[in-house]
Amino acid sequence: MAPRQFSTVLAVLSISAAAIALAGCAPEPERSPQTDTGDSPAPTASREPSADGSGAPESAASEFDASAHSLDDPASIWVVTNKTRPLQPIDFAPDDLVMPAGVENEFAQPLREPAARAVESLVAAAASAGIDVRIISAYRDYATQVALYDGYVSRDGADAADTYSARPGHSEHQTGLVVDFDDHGECYLAGCFGDTPAGVWLAEHAAEHGFIVRYPDGKQDVTGFMPEPWHFRYVGTELAAEMRESGVTTLEEFFGLPSAPRYVP
Numbered sequence: 499m500a501p502r503q504f505s506t507v508l509a510v511l512s513i514s515a516a517a518i519a520l521a522g523c524a525p526e527p528e529r530s531p532q533t534d535t536g537d538s539p540a541p542t543a544s545r546e547p548s549a550d551g552s553g554a555p556e557s558a559a560s561e562f563d564a565s566a567h568s569l570d571d572p573a574s575i576w577v578v579t580n581k582t583r584p585l586q587p588i589d590f591a592p593d594d595l596v597m598p599a600g601v602e603n604e605f606a607q608p609l610r611e612p613a614a615r616a617v618e619s620l621v622a623a624a625a626s627a628g629i630d631v632r633i634i635s636a637y638r639d640y641a642t643q644v645a646l647y648d649g650y651v652s653r654d655g656a657d658a659a660d661t662y663s664a665r666p667g668h669s670e671h672q673t674g675l676v677v678d679f680d681d682h683g684e685c686y687l688a689g690c691f692g693d694t695p696a697g698v699w700l701a702e703h704a705a706e707h708g709f710i711v712r713y714p715d716g717k718q719d720v721t722g723f724m725p726e727p728w729h730f731r732y733v734g735t736e737l738a739a740e741m742r743e744s745g746v747t748t749l750e751e752f753f754g755l756p757s758a759p760r761y762v763p
């Protein structure tokens with residue numbers, strides 16, 4: 499983590515602030531984002547498990563291969579991590595972190611190479627459409643999440659901390675495949691970002707560049723996290739397109755994985 503951000507985090511941890519709801523994100527809590535603002539449930543669709551019992555969905559309309567990448571390997575672009583699926587090993591760190599080029603990056607955090615290239619194309623496309631966005635969080639390592647989470651627990655207790663901060667090893671940001679966006683507006687890490695022109699544009703076009711909205715409205719009981727319209731997960735263009743086409747909005751539902759509303763004690 500960048501020294502600037504780390505010092506910011508430590509400063510924030512030392513003060514008493516209102517509880518925030520940045521399930522997977524929560525690196526810059528001084529911005530006091532609002533909590534649960536999901537007011538328009540995302541469209542839902544159900545997929546039948548495959549007949550072979552693998553749990554992978556069948557795709558009758560295309561040749562999409564739902565077993566093309568591992569869901570368990572932390573280095574897989576399809577890894578699914580949530581409150582019941584910690585990264586294995588829990589202190590996993592990617593080996594292909596790079597800085598996205600030509601993209602404003604508030605805390606100079608890297609991404610895995612394929613995600614970085616995809617962010618570059620996404621942000622360039624946004625700019626062409628008159629949408630100005632910047633990165634406000636990307637890769638965070640295990641040690642950073644330990645410091646963040648332990649600080650929140652010390653301040654608010656574990657029950658409260660679990661409502662807004664991912665436990666170490668459970669944060670998607672540790673995969674290096676996640677980016678949080680902002681538009682320099684008033685909805686920094688806040689639910690209202692989804693209603694801004696930038697949030698609307700990103701939700702509509704992210705899939706073209708391989709990203710999904712990982713924590714959509716109305717899916718808290720599946721993902722374990724409140725809506726985070728700023729949090730985009732790279733999964734590659736094939737899966738993003740397939741999810742878009744199928745109408746299935748969460749990785750858990752798409753791959754037939756159990757819902758993960760809470761941690762297993």
Ligand SMILES: [Zn+2]
Nearest residue numbers: 522523678729
């Ligand atoms: Zn995030």
